[in-house]
Amino acid sequence: MKKNGVKMIKIKAKDVDVFYGKKQALFNISLDIEENQVTALIGPSGCGKSTFLRCLNRMNDVIDICSVKGEILINDFNINDKGCDVVRLREKIGMVFQKPNPFPKTLYENVSYGPTIHGIAQSKQEMDEIVETSLKKAALWEEVKDRLHEPGTGLSGGQQQRLCIARAISVKPEVILMDEPCSALDPIATAQIEELIDELKKEHTIIIVTHSMAQAARVSQNTGFFHLGQLIEHGSTDKIFKNPDNTKTQDYITGRFG
Amino acid sequence: MNKNKEQLLNKRYKAEQRFRLYGQSAIFMALLFLTIFIFKIFSTGYSAFQKTWLIVPVTFDAELMMLDQNPSNEDLQDADYYDIALKSMADLDPNANEDQENELKRMVSYFFEKEIKNELLNDPNLIGKTKEVYLTASDDLDQVFKGNYPRDLPEDQRRVSDYQLKIFDQLVANGKVESKFNISFFTNADSREAELAGIASSFMGSIFSILVCLMIAFPVAVLAAIYLEEFAPKNRFTDFIEVNINNLAAVPSIVFGLLGLGVLLAIFQLPRSTPLVGGITLSLMTLPTIIIAARASLKAVPPSIREAALAMGASRMQTTMHHTVPLSMPGTLSGTIIGLAQALGETAPLILIGMVAFVNTIPGSPMDPAASLPVQIYIWAESAERGFVEKVSACIMVLLGFLITMNLFAQIIRHKFEKKWS
Numbered sequence: 001m002k003k004n005g006v007k008m009i010k011i012k013a014k015d016v017d018v019f020y021g022k023k024q025a026l027f028n029i030s031l032d033i034e035e036n037q038v039t040a041l042i043g044p045s046g047c048g049k050s051t052f053l054r055c056l057n058r059m060n061d062v063i064d065i066c067s068v069k070g071e072i073l074i075n076d077f078n079i080n081d082k083g084c085d086v087v088r089l090r091e092k093i094g095m096v097f098q099k100p101n102p103f104p105k106t107l108y109e110n111v112s113y114g115p116t117i118h119g120i121a122q123s124k125q126e127m128d129e130i131v132e133t134s135l136k137k138a139a140l141w142e143e144v145k146d147r148l149h150e151p152g153t154g155l156s157g158g159q160q161q162r163l164c165i166a167r168a169i170s171v172k173p174e175v176i177l178m179d180e181p182c183s184a185l186d187p188i189a190t191a192q193i194e195e196l197i198d199e200l201k202k203e204h205t206i207i208i209v210t211h212s213m214a215q216a217a218r219v220s221q222n223t224g225f226f227h228l229g230q231l232i233e234h235g236s237t238d239k240i241f242k243n244p245d246n247t248k249t250q251d252y253i254t255g256r257f258g
Numbered sequence: 259m260n261k262n263k264e265q266l267l268n269k270r271y272k273a274e275q276r277f278r279l280y281g282q283s284a285i286f287m288a289l290l291f292l293t294i295f296i297f298k299i300f301s302t303g304y305s306a307f308q309k310t311w312l313i314v315p316v317t318f319d320a321e322l323m324m325l326d327q328n329p330s331n332e333d334l335q336d337a338d339y340y341d342i343a344l345k346s347m348a349d350l351d352p353n354a355n356e357d358q359e360n361e362l363k364r365m366v367s368y369f370f371e372k373e374i375k376n377e378l379l380n381d382p383n384l385i386g387k388t389k390e391v392y393l394t395a396s397d398d399l400d401q402v403f404k405g406n407y408p409r410d411l412p413e414d415q416r417r418v419s420d421y422q423l424k425i426f427d428q429l430v431a432n433g434k435v436e437s438k439f440n441i442s443f444f445t446n447a448d449s450r451e452a453e454l455a456g457i458a459s460s461f462m463g464s465i466f467s468i469l470v471c472l473m474i475a476f477p478v479a480v481l482a483a484i485y486l487e488e489f490a491p492k493n494r495f496t497d498f499i500e501v502n503i504n505n506l507a508a509v510p511s512i513v514f515g516l517l518g519l520g521v522l523l524a525i526f527q528l529p530r531s532t533p534l535v536g537g538i539t540l541s542l543m544t545l546p547t548i549i550i551a552a553r554a555s556l557k558a559v560p561p562s563i564r565e566a567a568l569a570m571g572a573s574r575m576q577t578t579m580h581h582t583v584p585l586s587m588p589g590t591l592s593g594t595i596i597g598l599a600q601a602l603g604e605t606a607p608l609i610l611i612g613m614v615a616f617v618n619t620i621p622g623s624p625m626d627p628a629a630s631l632p633v634q635i636y637i638w639a640e641s642a643e644r645g646f647v648e649k650v651s652a653c654i655m656v657l658l659g660f661l662i663t664m665n666l667f668a669q670i671i672r673h674k675f676e677k678k679w680s
Contacts, residue, residue, distance in 0.1 A: 059569060064492055090571035097569075101562035103581060113580075114570045167570065 010035040010175060010205045011056065016070035018051050018060065025051050029070070029231045031224055033175075038197060038206045040216035040237065043226035044257065049209045052226070053177050056207065057093040058086050074175070091118050094168030094204075098180040100160035102152035102167070107144055110152045110163055111135060114171040130170055138166035139196050158189025165196065169204070176200065178208040182215065194219050213253060217241050225249045299658075303651025309440035309453070310395040310403040312366055312429060316346040316374055317388040325385065334379055343371045346391075350425055361422050367394040367453045394442075395435070397452035397645030399426055403435060407644065443652065447618045448629060448637070452645025455638070457653055458620045463533050463613065463628025464602060464660075470537020470624050471601050475544040476594055482545075483552030483590070488578045507546035514543045515607030523611060531612040531627040539611055540601040547600065551593020555586040588675040592668035599664045603657065605632040631657045 011033035018026035026048045033039050041049040051060070058079060060066040071078050079089055091114075102110050111131045114120075121127035131148070135141040140162040144155070152163050161181060168176055178197070182190040197206060197219050210216050216223055217237060224234035225246075233246045244250050251257055320327075322345065323337040347366065348359040370393045377391050378384055398418045401407040403426075413420050429435050446456025490496045518539035522528045528535050559582050567577040608614065614633050621628035629637065635653045638646040 057569060059565065062565070062568060087571050087573055090569055095569035097562060097565060099562060101560070101566045103563065103566065104585065113567075113572075117570070117572050117576055117580075164566070167566075171571065 007032075008035040009033065010074065011207075012071075012073040012076075013052075013055075014071040014073070016052070016055060016068065016072060018048070018055060018069075019067050020063070021065040025229055026055075027229045031231055031234055033205060033207060034222060035205050036201055036203075037221040038201050038208060038219050039222040039224065040220035041207065041209045041224050041226060042211075042213060042216050042252075043232075044252065045211075047226040048229040049224075049226045050179055053179055053207060053209050056175070056177055057090050057095055058084075059095065061086060091171050092173055093175045093177060094171065094173035095177045096161070096164050096168050096179065096181045099184050100157055100164050102155070102160050102163050104151060104153050106149045107135075107152045107155075107163060108148040111166050111170050114167060118171055120171060134166040134170040135163075137169055137200070138162045139192065139199075140166055156189070158185050158192060161185060161189065161193060162196065165193075165200075169200070173204060175205045175207065178206065180209050180211060183211060190215070213241075213255075225252065227252070299651045299654050302648055303653075303655050305404045305406070306443060306648040306652030307440050308404070308437045309442065310400040311392040311436050311438060312395050312399075313390045313434040313436060314346050314350065314366075314393050315388050316342060316377070316391045317349075318342060318378055318384045318386060319345075320385050323385075329382075329385075331379075331382075334382060337375075337378075339371045339375045339378075343374050346374070350429070358421055361419055362425065365396055365399055365422055365426065367396055367451055369394055369451075369454055390434075392436070392438075394453050397643055400453055401644050402426065403430070403437065404648075406648070443649075447620050448616060448634065449618055450616075452641070452643045452649060455646070455649060457631065457634060457656060459617045460629040460631050460634035460653075461656070462621050463536070463617075464630040466533030466621060466624040466628065467536040467540055467608075467613075467630055468598055468602055470534055471540040471544055472594070472598060474538060475541035475548055475597070478541075479545050479548035479594075480552050480590060483549045483556060484578060484583060486549075487553050487556040488582060489574065503546050503549050507550060509543075510606075511543055511604050512606040512610065514539050515610030517542065518607060518611040529625055529627075531615045531617070532625055533613075533621065533628050533630075534624040535611045536608050536613050536628075536630065537624060539607045540604060543604065543607065544594075544597040544601045547597035548590070548594050551597070552586065552590040555589025555593065556582060558589060559585045588671055592672040595664050595668035595671070599661050599668075602630075602661060602664070603632055605630075605636055608633050609636070631660070 009032045011031075013029055013031045013033075016026055016029040017024060029048075029052055031052075041053065043049050054060045055068055055072060056074075056079075058068075060068055068080060070080070072080055074089075074093070078084070103113065105113075108131055111134050112121075112127050115127060115130050121130055132141060132145075135144065140159060143159060144163075152160065155163060161184075165176075165181075182193050185193065194215065197208065200206060208216075208219065220237045222235065223237045223240040225232045225240060225244075225248075227248055233240060233244055233249045240249060241253060244253065319342055320329075322341045323339060325333060325337050329337070344359075344363060347362045347370070348354060350362055351358065354362060373393055374391055377389065395403065398407065399422070402409065402418060402423070407418065408416070409418075409423065418426075426435070442454065443456045444461075445458055446454055447459035448457075449455040486496060486499065518535055522535050522538055523530055528538075563581050563585065564577055567581050568574075572580065608630050613627075613629055614637065615627060615629070616637070617627050617629050619626070631653060635650055635657065638650045638653065
């Protein structure tokens, strides 16, 4: 989104290196993510795009041997600083995973979990509202409004993934990270999620890792191409797909490798 | 070429058939042994649930009992029942000489005096009257009646004399011998007399030991498992701890008994022979079992659930307590029950801490001396009297019943509450 013709940058990554033990997984990644846009990260398997995504909400902390170097500024605040509180960071930066992973609890509990632990809702009524709006935004409300107290694991794959999106947006995050959110879904469910992503970008900045070039072309405004831990090229989706600067990008997009 | 292929294929099918046969015969063998074992236990043990009674006419002679007219309840309590008890047994054979009278007395348990007393206390109007009273037969006659006694041995090799057998046969012929369900097997504590011995003390001892064991082992083991699995850094030190927990699970139980003896009894001076000490000793033994089960079920919770919670901004503690631990509970609980079932069947450590002592009282708390079911089996199996043989099997039946119930419970918990991950 442009304000007065200037791109608003939400996330600024500067010289990010990631190591798994001694093995370096990401080399010198510098990437700006625009606010209220969808940024797609593409590249062949093992290129580091998911690793980069997980740097943005410090999910790599969970992996003992993983270390991250470099600066990642979100709203001009370096999240790799010692003073950064991951709990508050993850409240601001939601995440949707590759495989739908609803809690084995009821739909209602799934969506209300975030607001509960962050103390967002003051009353039962307020919580009901949050659950309803979140489910509505995730385009799931009509399908499940009569069975909010049934287990979330009983839904179909596509519904489960939308439930996970509803869960992620229940705490009104500024950024939503999506790690191949459609790879476990059929084409119809995929289309629903893609439509949803387009809707969500009005209020959230979205970064999506995807294997599907077509999906990247359909949903994103900006694209970054990763290969072997390097960010080869990034820019507007139009440019990357129609007129890439780098021949590797060209080869990947035209399906010559990957 | 084609023929070779055909042969190879046939060979492969034959190999599969052979393998099936091996498997089936292994299962068959296991079932066979199990059946023999169960059959043996049941065929020896079932008769212990029956008890033989002699129906003897007792004359409640006030004079012999040293009772005045209109005795109070206290008088009845203090009265002398020995003489009328002796007399009623002697009266079974009016021609008996002194030796024979003695033999007649030994046809019933030494408890007979008390049985007669209870009869009168229940109905004080019996004074001066005669009533047929059920008296517990001696353990040897009990076995005679159940057909387990070698009557054809020469008399000097038997504890039952020909004279006693003659009188007993007369009583049987007159319908004065009856077999009834053996309640006292469940309500009496251990006794030197087989006909009076019961499992109440050891059963309660086992229950108290298991409870103490559960209360110590469960919280400690679950906390240890959660810490090791969810919080502890993975480094050499935690690897070392993990290896040693597995080692601990393999330590022979008698070593834990020595530990209980050396530390709990000698240093901490806890009361000997009590379920408290037994339970603590058993809890040391159960600890690694529960830790391993709890860790396995924590590991079985998919990482995606942890990631989901963490990505929502839950702290590590919240992730663990809200999601991982509740999801791992069914596995942990059934592991705990299996561990307790193991502890329930443990004998060696309890013998070392003195729970093998002869206890003829029923414990009311974990601080009272008690035996436990497996130790009771051990004690009875060591006893010489024929009457204890069936008791051993009966006690095994009770113990097995207890164990099967616990394992069943573990299965139910596992199946009912375990979440399915599609």
